[in-house]
Amino acid sequence: MTGNRPRGNHNDIREQRLLREMKAFAYTANVPVTLYDNNMNILWECRPELKICTMFLAHDIRNNQCNENLKDAIATAESLNEPYVFMCASRLTQIAYPVKIENSLKGTMIAGPIIMGKNRENALKHIFENLPDYRTHINELLEIIEANPIRTTLEVSCIYEVFCDCIFAHNLMETSLTSDDVAIDDLLQSLQKRDLSSAVAAMDIIFQHAYIANGGKLNLIKVYLSDYIASLSKQTLQNYVFTEGYETLLSELKGAATAEEVHDVCRKIAAFMTDDDDRHPQYKGSSHVIEETILYLEEHYADDIELKGMADQVHVNASYLSSLFKKETSMTFSQYLNMIRLNQSVKLLKTTDLPLEQVAKRCGFASQSYYIRAFKLHYNETPGKYRRDFKDKSKRERLL
Secondary structure: OOOOOOOOOOOOHHHHHHHHHHHHHHHHHOOOEEEEOOOOOEEEEEOHHHOHHHHHHHOOOOOHHHHHHHHHHHHHHHHHOOOEEEEOOOOOEEEEEEEEEOOEEEEEEEEEEEOEOOOHHHHHHHHHHHOHHHHHHHHHHHHHHHHOOOEOHHHHHHHHHHHHHHHHHHHHHHHOOOOHHHHHHHHHHHHHHOOHHHHHHHHHHHHHHHHHHOOOOHHHHHHHHHHHHHHHHHHHOOHHHHOHHHHHHHHHHHHOOOHHHHHHHHHHHHHHHHOOOOOOOOOOOOOHHHHHHHHHHHHHOOOOOOHHHHHHHOOOOHHHHHHHHHHHHOOOHHHHHHHHHHHHHHHHHHHOOOOHHHHHHHOOOOOHHHHHHHHHHHHOOOHHHHHHHHHHHHHHHHHO
């Protein structure tokens, strides 16, 4: 027997792919699968001949406890956003999974009921304990139970794993159009433009890839994401790498107890990285030479500073200082100096109406044109546009 055709308008390719995968699961695991809409109407089902509930509905026998149990399970699955195992009033095992298309809940996929126990007599006993009205249909019920294998706890666990693999495979297909590299590029561009919504959307995709690639296993997801974020930090060379707030978020990621908490922290990190314009860099290494160098740069950034003169200041040769600085900060000496100068210029852009020539001079840039080039390379826009956008944003916020 093949699965029934979906009712209503379900011609979307992604939905059809999911139904094909669920059909394969139903026949492979010998477990019925049903897709309900948000009003608990059946949209699609496969292997309905194995469903004990089908017989009850055929005789218009409805149990309120079963309905409430199913609704609670569906709500839990939606809140978890992952397959959820539960037992109905008759102690039959079922698996619920929320079906979302473009982040909109379309319904719930239910695998089961699955009869779990030592023998058929125990299964019947559980059903009759909760649903005594079904005794009048004992022969029909026995036929359905006869068609269903009695599963052990281990078998049910394996069925759940196969179901999860089908869901993960489907989600992987859904996100495969956006690769990790594309998502990283999107995130980098969003950070440069300080576009919070786009940065969070790109981070969501990266999280989804991490979840799918690691089969939903929490520790592997956290390692996967930590590596990505570390790589991202090196690519951006931004000053948030050195701040206490950034390290606090990394600690939150490491200590997250659920996939949902990991996702929340990832979104916080995206927001944190987006709003990094004028954070003060903090060196936390152990080199006194680098510590002294950074303190000098922070105090004298407006001066004409060169590597050789800085090396003389801290009593080392220029070559040694250059290699040590790169090793300790993951930046070159000039990159770090420019970062400090750009951060200071952002403060002036936000708080003064100084001409760009004066901003450049006060922050140690050799010329206005060099300042504009450095600013655009770092922030992906000119300092003039940055100032205008900041003022416009401030006005909107005051009106709210």
